[in-house]
Amino acid sequence: MYSxxxxxxxxxxxxxxxxxxxxHTVIPIENISFGLAIIxxxxxxRILLLPLSIKQTKSTAKMGAIQPEMKKVQEKYKKDPQKSQQEVMKLYKENGVNPMGGCLPMLVQMPILFALFAVFNTLNMKGAGFLWMPDLTLPDPYYILPILSTVTTYFSSKLMQPPGGGAQSKQTSTMNTGMAIFMGFMSLKFKGALVLYWVINNVLQVIQTLVINKMELGNTGVVKKQI
Structure with a gap:
């Protein structure tokens, strides 16, 4: 795949x-410059990918904003799935929501994310540490990074989840928890450099999502359907 x-x-x-x-020219200490370079x-x-990330986050926020209206439509036409689908699509159109708007930016970013995975997994900086880690080319011996990886993965995924209840929401929440646990487990084996990148990336994602959601909360006007 990497080839x-x-x-x-x-x-x-x-x-x-x-x-x-x-x-390193400014701070010629390997155990500091390496970690700072990763950050x-x-x-x-993150800045370079910001336009795609903003598009994805805004799409998720809009989907969350129209959830109450969607539930009303689905409840009214629960015996007529075809009509329900038509009314939901109309609701999307009236509110400028693209159901695939949150997926397409992620699909575009996936090759870059895989490439970044390879970059941090193959860095030739053996012996360079950072903070509590003696060597970032080895797994964190104190398990601090894996714990941070689990927590930040969970919260970054949770914030990207559209609000709402029901079986689908519970399923998404379960998947987020499973992903966080999986990333935490894998971080036990990954090089510290890679996990540090992942944790910093998650923290930036959380901050970005909170800021955009706050802005969208005041800007998103939902067109309500007459039920």
């Missing part, structure tokens, strides 16, 4: 080493 993404991996690796070189690199990547 197919080499066109992305190589430039990203060079970009990371460029950032590290600049930081700065993660922030820059």
């Amino acid at each position: 197919k993404l080499q066109f992305l991996i190589s430039p990203l690796q060079k970009f990371f080493y460029f950032i590290h070189s600049g930081i 700065v690199f993660t922030i820059i990547i």
